[in-house]
Amino acid sequence: MKNLLIIFVSTVLINNLVLYYFLGICPFLGVSARIESAFGMGVAVIFVMTLANALSWLIYKFVLLNLGLGFLQYLVFILVIASLVQIVEMFVRKFSPPLYKALGIFLPLITVNCAILGASLLMVTKNYNFLESVVYGFAGGIGFTIIIMVMAGIREELEYSEVPSVFKGAAITLVITGLLALIFMGFSGIISA
Amino acid sequence: MKKYFIKGLWQDHPALRQLLGMCSTLAVTTTVNNAIFMGFGVTFVLISSCFFVSLIRKIVPEEIRIAVFTVIIATFVTIVDIFFKAAFPAMSEALGPYVPLIIVNCIILGRCEAFACKNPIRASFMDSLGMGLGYTWLLVALAAVREILGFGTLLQKTVMPAAYQPLIVMVAPAGAFITLGFFVAIMNKIEKNK
Amino acid sequence: MKKILKTTSVLTGVCAICAFLLALVSGLAKDKIASNEQKKIEGAIFKLSPSVKKTEKTSINNSLVYKLFDKNNDMTGYAILVSGNGYQGQIKILAITDTTFNAIEGIQIIESSETPGLGAKINEDSFKKQFKGIKLREPLECVKEKATKENGILAISGATISSKAVVSILNEKLFSIKSQLK
Numbered sequence: 001m002k003n004l005l006i007i008f009v010s011t012v013l014i015n016n017l018v019l020y021y022f023l024g025i026c027p028f029l030g031v032s033a034r035i036e037s038a039f040g041m042g043v044a045v046i047f048v049m050t051l052a053n054a055l056s057w058l059i060y061k062f063v064l065l066n067l068g069l070g071f072l073q074y075l076v077f078i079l080v081i082a083s084l085v086q087i088v089e090m091f092v093r094k095f096s097p098p099l100y101k102a103l104g105i106f107l108p109l110i111t112v113n114c115a116i117l118g119a120s121l122l123m124v125t126k127n128y129n130f131l132e133s134v135v136y137g138f139a140g141g142i143g144f145t146i147i148i149m150v151m152a153g154i155r156e157e158l159e160y161s162e163v164p165s166v167f168k169g170a171a172i173t174l175v176i177t178g179l180l181a182l183i184f185m186g187f188s189g190i191i192s193a
Numbered sequence: 194m195k196k197y198f199i200k201g202l203w204q205d206h207p208a209l210r211q212l213l214g215m216c217s218t219l220a221v222t223t224t225v226n227n228a229i230f231m232g233f234g235v236t237f238v239l240i241s242s243c244f245f246v247s248l249i250r251k252i253v254p255e256e257i258r259i260a261v262f263t264v265i266i267a268t269f270v271t272i273v274d275i276f277f278k279a280a281f282p283a284m285s286e287a288l289g290p291y292v293p294l295i296i297v298n299c300i301i302l303g304r305c306e307a308f309a310c311k312n313p314i315r316a317s318f319m320d321s322l323g324m325g326l327g328y329t330w331l332l333v334a335l336a337a338v339r340e341i342l343g344f345g346t347l348l349q350k351t352v353m354p355a356a357y358q359p360l361i362v363m364v365a366p367a368g369a370f371i372t373l374g375f376f377v378a379i380m381n382k383i384e385k386n387k
Numbered sequence: 388m389k390k391i392l393k394t395t396s397v398l399t400g401v402c403a404i405c406a407f408l409l410a411l412v413s414g415l416a417k418d419k420i421a422s423n424e425q426k427k428i429e430g431a432i433f434k435l436s437p438s439v440k441k442t443e444k445t446s447i448n449n450s451l452v453y454k455l456f457d458k459n460n461d462m463t464g465y466a467i468l469v470s471g472n473g474y475q476g477q478i479k480i481l482a483i484t485d486t487t488f489n490a491i492e493g494i495q496i497i498e499s500s501e502t503p504g505l506g507a508k509i510n511e512d513s514f515k516k517q518f519k520g521i522k523l524r525e526p527l528e529c530v531k532e533k534a535t536k537e538n539g540i541l542a543i544s545g546a547t548i549s550s551k552a553v554v555s556i557l558n559e560k561l562f563s564i565k566s567q568l569k
Contacts, residue, residue, distance in 0.1 A: 171374045175370065177374075
């Protein structure tokens with residue numbers, strides 16, 4: 001239990017998928033302009049990441065490894081993610097049209113959100129068991145959501161300040177992300193065994 | 194033909210102008226060595242994937258094109274990963290999970306989707322080569338800044354005077370973001386003044 | 388109907404060709420990759436213990452253990468590859484012990500992805516040399532202040548977790564093998 005808690009806290013605050021592993025930058029830069037869209041993207045990511053980790057782990061352990069097909073790992077993981085996103089999209093479109101309208105374009109974007117594939121690859125490198133992998137996926141999604149919402153909040157405020165024109169847009173976002181990363185580096189002391 | 198190649202190097206730069214492929218850009222530019230290998234890896238995957246996508250563009254149904262592109266890309270990334278592990282094991286370890294992450298490097302899917310599936314093979318080849326090399330020079334430039342300021346070395350050889358205290362933050366994620374942000378700003382400035 | 392057929396067959400076809408291509412490349416490279424791994428371990432062993440001229444793979448308690456021999460073919464000790472979770476990922480450690488598993492002759496960190504400048508310091512000699520000659524009578528203890536007891540290892544300041552991880556990985560694996568040897 002303690003182990004799971006450590007994985008959760010460290011993935012959200014310290015080894016944050018965005019600020020430490022540089023995953024999910026593209027959607028991060030694209031979607032973090034408004035708090036509502038950031039939240040929507042975040043929720044979708046949490047959902048897909050947790051499920052993808054769970055499914056990929058099962059397939060990896062019980063199919064790929066048993067059959068000696070380890071080299072198909074990347075192919076299988078990305079197919080799992082792409083299919084999951086497709087299913088989630090169909091599901092949402094059918095059962096909650098307003099939600100679909102809100103999340104609309106983000107869903108297909110999640111497939112190439114490197115954070116999702118990254119979380120799957122990392123759970124294998126870190127040798128997590130099933131429960132740990134699921135918690136890792138969940139925590140990863142939450143960490144991503146927190147950062148993207150903080151960023152959206154900052155960017156909404158930024159609209160009222162005078163950013164030099166060459167920095168407008170992606171450039172200033174990157175610099176601010178860097179400062180955020182610096183701040184989060186301070187969290188690394190939180191976990192002491 | 195030549196214009197397809199040239200545009201990827203500057204005016205349509207995949208990372209600095211299209212803002213694609215950020216993840217790898219930030220992660221592997223800690224040393225110039227890493228940057229060169231990553232650049233090579235991405236360029237190889239880009240060229241091979243675009244080649245095959247362009248080759249089969251007329252027989253792939255619209256609905257499954259993204260899935261097909263992704264499968265092709267994942268295959269070539271796995272090949273690069275295996276190649277690195279066999280021929281350059283130390284580099285493979287240094288680049289870690291970022292080699293398989295080339296699969297979701299938006300540049301590759303982006304070029305397949307925006308160009309290769311609509312254009313003949315030679316044009317696609319030129320386009321992907323230009324984009325790949327453009328991306329590579331950015332990686333090397335970023336890595337040079339981070340390695341010199343963060344480690345005091347270039348290509349593992351010390352270049353800063355002995356009294357120089359390395360700015361570790363440059364090789365940390367924070368340094369990566371900030372440096373890239375400045376690069377994008379510089380590019381904007383140059384484009385504006387044209 | 389025709390459309391579904393075409394979609395499925397194209398997708399299946401592409402997947403099949405790709406899987407085949409991967410199987411081919413993977414098969415070709417498999418041996419080279421295994422030998423790279425082997426060379427890395429042997430290189431680390433020879434570097435850590437220069438008197439060792441030959442290694443022999445064996446298995447104790449389901450763990451991979453190398454018997455070490457010097458140039459006269461006398462056994463000089465064992466080399467064990469152990470791994471476990473560090474702060475950032477897996478830490479792989481090569482530990483060389485004497486012939487009776489009573490003391491560690493040295494350790495080498497083979498693989499780690501700890502925080503550069505902090506946890507990564509476990510790779511530095513100042514940390515590793517503490518393990519040289521340490522007795523394996525009782526489990527090693529990682530301490531934050533001066534190591535007063537015989538089995539104490541001083542943690543790196545700012546890298547307590549990585550240091551403790553190294554110690555606990557060694558304790559867990561080495562002692563379980565040691566109990567098998569008795």
